[in-house]
Structure formats: C-alpha cells, structure tokens
Amino acid sequence: MGDLHEQIDAGLADWLCRQHLFFVATAPLSADGHVNCSPKGGDCFRIIGPLEVAYQDYTGSGAETAAHVRENGRIVLMFCAFNGKPMIARLHGRGEIVRPGDPQFESLALRFPDNPATRSFVRIDLDRVSTSCGFGVPLMEFSADRDVLDKWAKAKGADGLAQYQATKNAVSIDGLEAIR
DSSP, X not given: OOEXXXXXOHHHHHHHHHOSEEEEEEOOSSTTSOOEEEEEESSOEEEEETTEEEEEEXXXXXXXXXXXXXXHOEEEEEEXXXXXXXXXXXXXXXXXXEOTTSTTHHHHHTTSOOOTTEEEEEEEEEEEEEEEOOTTSOOOOOOOOOOHHHHHHHHHHHHHHHHHHHXXXXXXXTSOBOOO
C-alpha cells in the first residue's frame, strides 16, 4: 500500500501543489523534549527541485519547527487528500531556516506571494519521498483560506511583528533557540 519514490515526479508535484493543507513535524534531540506537529495552509508550499522543497513560514504563537530544525535539521511534511482519490505523501529531509538577511531569502521570496506575516522560509533537502493509501483520511470540502493572520499581521505592522517575534518566537517550549 505504500510506495517509495526516488524523487518528486511531475504527477506527484501536481498533486502536492493542489492540496490546501499539509502538516509539518519535527522533534528535538532530547528524549524529554516535545515533538511538534503544525498545520500549514494557504499558498505557502513550493517545489524547488526533485529533492528540494520550501514553505513560507508565518509568524505564529510559537516557533517549535524553527528551534528543532536549527538544532538537528530533521523534518517531515505530510500531505493528505481530503477529496478525490485517497492518498498520503510524506516528504522527509533536512531543513534550514532562511530568515531575512540570509543570502537565499530574496530568491525564495520571489517564488511566494508577498505576505506581511512572513517570518522565514523553511527550505528542505529531501532524503525520502513516499506515498501511501490514505484510505482512513475523511472526505472533506475546502471552503476558503482564512484571512485572520494576514489582517493581524497588517495591524501589527513591521515593528510590531518584530517585537512579537522577539518576545514570543525567540525560544521553543523546551528552551531551544528558535527565531533570532
């Protein structure tokens, strides 16, 4: 029921880019640390190459993914078909956090829509691409993307977002450095 792929081919790329939601999971090295799983939506995912992807990371209430990726790089993205043919895809790899001022930031930013809530990009070199059946995933209808984060970020402004990130996103719940 599961298949391992050498890379993201055209058919899988098309399917991945049509999904409205995906999940990102990371974990710290510490056995006592908290595993993290975060939902991502909107037009924030891009395939850079057959074994390279990136997503636009928005300002949020925490920064667990950034902290874990900074510490050990391990990351997995999971996509589920909520309509049409059932399928799940998992993209395992090593990530890096690309912040404003990093050499890659501007070239990545050109691939994504401008969004006031953008905190960074997460770029991932894939070492495992797999698909599985998804028979247990429920059928659901997509209604719309939410605009709450965009409105919140616009109201905060650049200075307010920088202050928020400095106070709320500097470290993970386990005390690991997250957003500098």
